[in-house]
Amino acid sequence: xxxxxxxxxxxxxxxxxxxxxxxxxxxxxxxxxxxxxxxxxxxxxxxxxxxxxxxxxxxxxxxxxxxxxxxxxxxxxxxxxxxxxxxxxxxxxxxxxxxxxxxxxxxxxxxxxxxxxxxxxxxxxxxxxxxxxxxxxxxxxxxxxxxxxxxxxxxxxxxxxxxxxxxxxxxxxxxxxxxxxxxxxxxxxxxxxxxxxxxxxxxxxxxxxxxxxxxxxxxxxxxxxxxxxxxxxxxxxxxxxxxxxxxxxxxxxxxxxxxxxxxxxxxxxxxxxxxxxxxxxxxxxxxxxxxxxxxxxxxxxxxxxxxxxxxxxxxxxxxxxxxxxxxxxxxxxxxxxxxxxxxxxxxxxxxxxxxxxxxxxxxxxxxxxxxxxxxxxxxxxxxxxxxxxxxxxxxxxxxxxxxxxxxxxxxxx
Amino acid sequence: xxxxxxxxxxxxxxxxxxxxxxxxxxxxxxxxxxxxxxxxxxxxxxxxxxxxxxxxxxxxxxxxxxxxxxxxxxxxxxxxxxxxxxxxxxxxxxxxxxxxxxxxxxxxxxxxxxxxxxxxxxxxxxxxxxxxxxxxxxxxxxxxxxxxxxxxxxxxxxxxxxxxxxxxxxxxxxxxxxxxxxxxxxxxxxxxxxxxxxxxxxxxxxxxxxxxxxxxxxxxxxxxxxxxxxxxxxxxxxxxxxxxxxxxxxxxxxxxxxxxxxxxxxxxxxxxxxxxxxxxxxxxxxxxxxxxxxxxxxxxxxxxxxxxxxxxxxxxxxxxxxxxxxxxxxxxxxxxxxxxxxxxxxxxxxxxxxxxxxxxxxxxxxxxxxxxxxxxxxxxxxxxxxxxxxxxxxxxxxxxxxxxxxxxxxxxxxxxxxxxxxx
Numbered sequence: 087x088x089x090x091x092x093x094x095x096x097x098x099x100x101x102x103x104x105x106x107x108x109x110x111x112x113x114x115x116x117x118x119x120x121x122x123x124x125x126x127x128x129x130x131x132x133x134x135x136x137x138x139x140x141x142x143x144x145x146x147x148x149x150x151x152x153x154x155x156x157x158x159x160x161x162x163x164x165x166x167x168x169x170x171x172x173x174x175x176x177x178x179x180x181x182x183x184x185x186x187x188x189x190x191x192x193x194x195x196x197x198x199x200x201x202x203x204x205x206x207x208x209x210x211x212x213x214x215x216x217x218x219x220x221x222x223x224x225x226x227x228x229x230x231x232x233x234x235x236x237x238x239x240x241x242x243x244x245x246x247x248x249x250x251x252x253x254x255x256x257x258x259x260x261x262x263x264x265x266x267x268x269x270x271x272x273x274x275x276x277x278x279x280x281x282x283x284x285x286x287x288x289x290x291x292x293x294x295x296x297x298x299x300x301x302x303x304x305x306x307x308x309x310x311x312x313x314x315x316x317x318x319x320x321x322x323x324x325x326x327x328x329x330x331x332x333x334x335x336x337x338x339x340x341x342x343x344x345x346x347x348x349x350x351x352x353x354x355x356x357x358x359x360x361x362x363x364x365x366x367x368x369x370x371x372x373x374x375x376x377x378x379x380x381x382x383x384x385x386x387x388x389x390x391x392x393x394x395x396x397x398x399x400x401x402x403x404x405x406x407x408x409x410x411x412x413x414x415x416x417x418x419x420x421x422x423x424x425x426x427x428x429x430x431x432x433x434x435x436x437x438x439x440x441x442x443x444x445x446x447x448x449x450x451x452x453x454x455x456x457x458x459x460x461x462x463x464x465x466x467x468x469x470x471x472x473x474x475x476x477x478x479x480x481x482x483x484x485x486x487x488x489x490x491x492x493x494x495x496x497x498x499x
Numbered sequence: 500x501x502x503x504x505x506x507x508x509x510x511x512x513x514x515x516x517x518x519x520x521x522x523x524x525x526x527x528x529x530x531x532x533x534x535x536x537x538x539x540x541x542x543x544x545x546x547x548x549x550x551x552x553x554x555x556x557x558x559x560x561x562x563x564x565x566x567x568x569x570x571x572x573x574x575x576x577x578x579x580x581x582x583x584x585x586x587x588x589x590x591x592x593x594x595x596x597x598x599x600x601x602x603x604x605x606x607x608x609x610x611x612x613x614x615x616x617x618x619x620x621x622x623x624x625x626x627x628x629x630x631x632x633x634x635x636x637x638x639x640x641x642x643x644x645x646x647x648x649x650x651x652x653x654x655x656x657x658x659x660x661x662x663x664x665x666x667x668x669x670x671x672x673x674x675x676x677x678x679x680x681x682x683x684x685x686x687x688x689x690x691x692x693x694x695x696x697x698x699x700x701x702x703x704x705x706x707x708x709x710x711x712x713x714x715x716x717x718x719x720x721x722x723x724x725x726x727x728x729x730x731x732x733x734x735x736x737x738x739x740x741x742x743x744x745x746x747x748x749x750x751x752x753x754x755x756x757x758x759x760x761x762x763x764x765x766x767x768x769x770x771x772x773x774x775x776x777x778x779x780x781x782x783x784x785x786x787x788x789x790x791x792x793x794x795x796x797x798x799x800x801x802x803x804x805x806x807x808x809x810x811x812x813x814x815x816x817x818x819x820x821x822x823x824x825x826x827x828x829x830x831x832x833x834x835x836x837x838x839x840x841x842x843x844x845x846x847x848x849x850x851x852x853x854x855x856x857x858x859x860x861x862x863x864x865x866x867x868x869x870x871x872x873x874x875x876x877x878x879x880x881x882x883x884x885x886x887x888x889x890x891x892x893x894x895x896x897x898x899x900x901x902x903x904x905x906x907x908x909x910x911x912x913x914x915x916x917x918x919x920x921x922x
Contacts, residue, residue, distance in 0.1 A: 175639065393599070
């Protein structure tokens with residue numbers, strides 16, 4: 087038996103299931119920026135939000151992958167088949183806007199990380215736009231993806247840094263479980279961004295179609311479920327330590343993170359003089375991963391919903407809308423970053439807030455689908471799941487409302 | 500009586516149903532069709548009946564007029580006979596609208612944006628699926644606007660219809676036991692096209708289509724698919740079918756496929772397979788995937804060098820059915836070492852009594868089992884070979900690598916069905 091061949095393949099999958107991979111890739115430019123800024127500006131005060139978001143993440147990701155396992159269909163397929171053309175158009179516009187925002191933030195991450203090495207964004211961004219476009223359409227991406235994922239493990243160094251920074255653990259634990267709220271516009275903005283960066287619209291589409299692609303059926307699902315749950319926990323634990331490290335290192339010194347290299351200082355307790363380089367490599371890898379996956383998965387989702395030809399194995403003439411969407415998204419993402427007077431960290435935060443504002447719409451579609459007995463049979467949501475998911479949607483809508491009121495009052499900072 | 504020649508069902512939904520005295524009876528919800536004919540006949544309407552406040556089927560026999568704006572029954576409200584909807588009935592809106600179908604002419608999977616009904620004789624029949632932008636805009640309610648704007652330039656929104664005679668319906672999302680059209684169309688397509696269809700449909704449908712193919716067609720289609728989908732199919736299809744398909748595959752492709760599925764399932768299938776074939780597969784599996792040994796097939800023809808041309812042709816009749824290629828005959832000496840190679844052409848044009856060792860090429864190009872697949876491709880390409888023998892250190896033949904196994908390294912990898920490279 088060719089045992090070594092089997093072992094390699096299955097070991098890789100066993101450790102890095104899609105749940106864990108998407109969790110690691112989820113700590114992208116926007117995530118890093120949001121968590122860093124949260125820790126730097128508000129210390130431990132936002133940890134309780136992360137704790138609640140973590141619970142919601144587990145519930146929602148599980149729901150989404152269960153839907154894939156039971157129906158064998160992707161989220162955009164289900165929305166189209168159950169809600170018809172008009173609602174599909176609405177959902178796809180929401181997804182498109184959210185994904186454009188995230189793509190922009192990924193390119194901002196690429197620009198910011200390479201600027202730490204002194205490479206100007208006017209060089210790095212156009213080059214990376216071209217590199218990503220070719221990698222993805224020429225089908226050589228698979229091998230390189232693993233390299234990028236491996237590089238993303240750099241984020242685990244936040245855990246060491248978090249310990250070495252000797253934070254006040256008593257405070258940290260208290261703020262994780264005891265909510266404290268500030269009626270500050272920046273606090274609300276950042277809170278929405280924190281939900282939006284942890285539970286993203288695109289992740290739901292991506293995760294569900296990868297469950298479908300793998301052909302996971304409900305029988306194997308009870309094992310697979312753990313991949314999703316562990317992945318979510320890993321993502322939240324890393325986010326937790328990013329906040330801890332930033333709260334312990336940056337917050338006392340009054341550094342509010344205007345530049346990526348300021349965020350990098352949080353790794354200093356662990357990496358010393360190499361902190362900036364380590365941070366930049368991690369940020370570069372996760373941003374590139376995101377910038378590669380997002381435009382493509384958005385194009386797939388949209389084309390599948392409307393029944394347009396899609397797939398990178400097709401030629402441009404066979405799938406014109408697919409390629410136009412894909413190319414347009416990448417160019418737009420890279421292009422916005424090159425606009426004059428653009429502030430990279432602000433873009434990353436803004437895009438995550440956009441995600442948080444738009445996510446409830448997608449979540450409501452998901453909830454209606456997952457509770458449809460004809461589709462899900464006996465695997466519809468439990469009441470506890472529904473309660474948590476509806477609460478997330480409601481809280482996000484209320485916070486968006488607060489934000490609107492505050493900005494009309496001219497209080498926006 | 501049918502008052503239209505053709506129309507789209509998105510224009511009809513919600514039409515009022517009136518009795519013969521013009522009294523409102525209900526609203527049209529859906530269309531019941533009978534399967535079995537090329538253009539399925541609409542046998543009844545699913546109507547939301549106001550009096551009963553539930554959906555009932557109104558059979559065509561009860562209907563006097565079907566128009567674009569309304570439906571009129573034959574009798575008065577209280578005397579209309581309804582039937583209860585059965586769960587296994589095929590409904591146009593519920594079961595076909597927005598779903599995926601296979602366009603057997605274009606060999607692609609496509610989504611239904613609208614359905615076109617036509618009057619054929621006195622029947623209303625389903626005649627085509629609208630899969631284009633026109634259908635989408637009609638559903639969104641913006642078609643007139645777009646037609647007006649484009650009309651200024653003397654154009655209109657293009658129409659993309661697929662006649663129902665070229666449509667294959669998929670089974671997913673349907674109630675269990677519902678009648679379906681047999682998958683005759685798909686199974687008649689070229690294996691590469693079938694692979695294309697399989698790679699585009701949902702996972703349950705993948706298995707369903709695969710299981711409906713003959714073993715031979717299934718084997719050929721399986722080879723065209725990307726490894727992830729191959730694994731999925733072999734995991735989900737029942738063991739009997741899997742074995743039937745695997746029996747039809749050449750050893751090298753078989754090893755390739757089995758290398759990509761979980762070891763327990765691969766071992767299970769190997770144990771159930773014919774022992775001779777299983778042993779050959781295990782031999783190939785013993786080599787790493789990306790080397791000559793992992794690519795090779797063990798089905799080849801060798802002949803001793805002492806035979807004559809006449810004897811060789813006789814022998815080939817019995818051996819050739821199993822061999823992957825017979826264009827090259829490999830010649831061995833008394834100790835089983837590779838001594839030469841002979842093309843089929845050379846042998847056929849030689850006199851019957853010629854001894855093989857006199858006409859064979861003695862300087863054989865061969866590769867070691869450890870050689871990387873890219874280097875093997877280079878050898879094949881450099882010497883313009885259809886196949887290259889794999890030999891061990893003692894020059895004994897282990898197998899052959901044929902050109903189709905390394906073509907991906909000679910040509911860009913466009914032939915495999917790479918769809919979602921993500922996930």
